[in-house]
Amino acid sequence: MKNWVKAVWEKRYNGDIFYDLYRFDVTLNKNDNLVYVTIKAPKDNDESNVVFDSYGEFRINESGHLEESGRFVDSSEYESWSLVSSEFMDVSNVETRFLNYQAVNTKDLNSIQAITWAKNSMFNYLRYPRTDILFYTELSEERMLEITAYEWDTSHEDKKIIQVFRVNADGYLETKSLSENKWDIINKEYLYTRDVR
Numbered sequence: 001m002k003n004w005v006k007a008v009w010e011k012r013y014n015g016d017i018f019y020d021l022y023r024f025d026v027t028l029n030k031n032d033n034l035v036y037v038t039i040k041a042p043k044d045n046d047e048s049n050v051v052f053d054s055y056g057e058f059r060i061n062e063s064g065h066l067e068e069s070g071r072f073v074d075s076s077e078y079e080s081w082s083l084v085s086s087e088f089m090d091v092s093n094v095e096t097r098f099l100n101y102q103a104v105n106t107k108d109l110n111s112i113q114a115i116t117w118a119k120n121s122m123f124n125y126l127r128y129p130r131t132d133i134l135f136y137t138e139l140s141e142e143r144m145l146e147i148t149a150y151e152w153d154t155s156h157e158d159k160k161i162i163q164v165f166r167v168n169a170d171g172y173l174e175t176k177s178l179s180e181n182k183w184d185i186i187n188k189e190y191l192y193t194r195d196v197r
Contacts, residue, residue, distance in 0.1 A: 001026050004066055004089055005037045005058050011091040022055065035060045058084065104190045106171035109145060111137040113190075117173055118147040118165040120191040126163070126175075134159060144168060 002024040023040040039056040057069040059081065070080035085091060104113065115135040122133070134150040146166040150159040164176040166183065173191075174183040 001035060001037055001060065004085070005039070005056075007089055007091050008058070008066070008068075008084055008094050009039075009056075011094040012096060029059075034062070064088075106167060106173075106190050107169075109167060111145075114145050114147050114165075114167060116192075117167075117187070117190055118149065118163075121165070121173060121175075121186055122149065122163060124191060125186055133162070140166065 025038045027036050036059045059067050061067050066085040067081040068084050114137055136148050138146055140146050144166045149163040151162045152159050166174050168174050172185050173187040175186045176183050
């Protein structure tokens with residue numbers, strides 16, 4: 001079920017969303033006996049500024065088809081359900097929605113956008129290998145959004161800080177030198193996943 005919904009998201013957003021940052025919660029509704037998947041924000045140990053309780057909701061209907069809640073579908077009634085896929089893992093009818101690239105205001109990012117920018121910059125500019133990295137966000141004392149990247153040690157029992165980013169007052173992404181305790185601008189424009197090389 002999770003893989004089916006993830007496949008829909010990957011096709012819909014052309015790989016521009018790190019869906020591994022989200023939680024895909026699967027539940028069985030006892031009233032209608034249907035299986036539901038709710039897409040929620042990452043678990044951030046309460047350090048995140050994410051304000052949405054969910055980013056999407058899907059279900060398997062009585063015929064075994066994947067449907068999406070009208071709450072997350074444009075021009076649909078709030079309480080309605082729209083057919084997304086009739087066969088397991090078939091996303092051929094899912095339309096690709098390029099995100100509104102012009103609409104990102106780097107002075108007003110949510111946690112997911114900030115993490116995506118930092119993660120893409122790690123891969124694109126710092127050439128960091130695509131390993132199992134954890135990201136946390138928090139507001140600094142200067143009211144700037146900071147993104148800290150952690151990596152697990154070899155025993156997978158402890159994690160260490162490998163990179164710290166922040167979005168400064170001008171909306172630029174900065175990275176912190178851990179040895180010199182200073183900030184340097186790494187990117188003045190938002191970096192989308194599609195632009196990572």
